[in-house]
Amino acid sequence: MKIIALINQKGGVAKTTSAINLAAALKILNKKVLLIDLDPQGNATVGSGVEVTADMNTTHEFLLGPFTASECKFEKEYDIIPTDIRLATAEMEIFSKFSRESLLKNKLKEITDYDYIIIDCPPSLSLLTINALVAADLAYIPVAASVFALTGLEQLKDTIISVQPLNNIEIGGVFLTRFDSREKFSHEVTNYLSEMFGEKLMNTKIRTCANINKAQVQGLDIFKFDSSSRSAEDYMSLAKELVIYG
Numbered sequence: 001m002k003i004i005a006l007i008n009q010k011g012g013v014a015k016t017t018s019a020i021n022l023a024a025a026l027k028i029l030n031k032k033v034l035l036i037d038l039d040p041q042g043n044a045t046v047g048s049g050v051e052v053t054a055d056m057n058t059t060h061e062f063l064l065g066p067f068t069a070s071e072c073k074f075e076k077e078y079d080i081i082p083t084d085i086r087l088a089t090a091e092m093e094i095f096s097k098f099s100r101e102s103l104l105k106n107k108l109k110e111i112t113d114y115d116y117i118i119i120d121c122p123p124s125l126s127l128l129t130i131n132a133l134v135a136a137d138l139a140y141i142p143v144a145a146s147v148f149a150l151t152g153l154e155q156l157k158d159t160i161i162s163v164q165p166l167n168n169i170e171i172g173g174v175f176l177t178r179f180d181s182r183e184k185f186s187h188e189v190t191n192y193l194s195e196m197f198g199e200k201l202m203n204t205k206i207r208t209c210a211n212i213n214k215a216q217v218q219g220l221d222i223f224k225f226d227s228s229s230r231s232a233e234d235y236m237s238l239a240k241e242l243v244i245y246g
């Protein structure tokens with residue numbers, strides 16, 4: 001079993017999009033996948049077509065209650081522990097707990113029946129994100145090919161190093177998202193990442209594609225929405241790279 005955190009404290013870089021579509025692609029590759037939505041905004045939940053009701057167990061109950069993953073999971077294409085805004089209050093509750101950085105790690109110890117657990121992180125280096133870094137084997141970092149893509153990456157690297165005393169997490173890979181080969185800065189960002197991360201920079205680039213948004217609006221992964229789209233091709237390629245090198 002591999003636990004993977006999709007992390008970048010910057011919003012809008014395609015953490016959630018990649019969490020959903022990697023989960024779906026790995027499922028197509030016959031892997032057993034659990035997606036954990038660790039962002040109180042719940043975008044991975046909605047994007048997976050799950051509507052959270054008050055009586056459901058969410059990531060909040062999973063982290064802070066006595067519940068097992070199987071009591072909190074919702075079965076879609078892949079299994080998902082969904083989230084809604086109630087997770088926003090968890091951060092303060094977590095703060096007062098013993099071993100507050102390791103709550104998620106301790107909960108995931110009980111789980112053995114998945115090939116991959118994918119954690120969709122919030123857009124911050126908050127205590128929730130630290131919990132993901134302490135729980136995960138590998139961090140995957142999506143970087144949007146945009147003008148401000150590179151700010152914050154040093155800080156992210158430092159944060160990954162700072163959790164080493166608690167968990168020997170490694171960077172599994174860095175990958176470009178919203179890539180447009182016609183844009184000069186898309187290539188500039190690629191060159192910079194190659195210098196900064198060397199062989200950790202993945203070969204697959206996720207190209208910009210309007211279908212991504214359309215699929216999310218309908219609560220579908222890209223394979224369900226249009227399996228012949230270039231986004232489906234890109235995310236399948238990324239998943240295969242992850243399986244080989246991850």
Ligand SMILES: Nc1ncnc2c1ncn2[C@@H]1O[C@H](COP(=O)(O)OP(=O)(O)O)[C@@H](O)[C@H]1O
Pocket residue numbers: 010011012013014015016017018043123177178179206207208209210212213216
């Ligand atoms: N390859 C892509 N092409 C076009 N739009 C994309 C692509 N990847 C993500 N998006 C869009 O960018 C926005 C932010 O993506 P999201 O996955 O929510 O980022 P994050 O989770 O890092 O905040 C969403 O509206 C999403 O639909």
Ligand SMILES: [Mg+2]
Pocket residue numbers: 015016017039043121122123
């Ligand atoms: Mg997100």
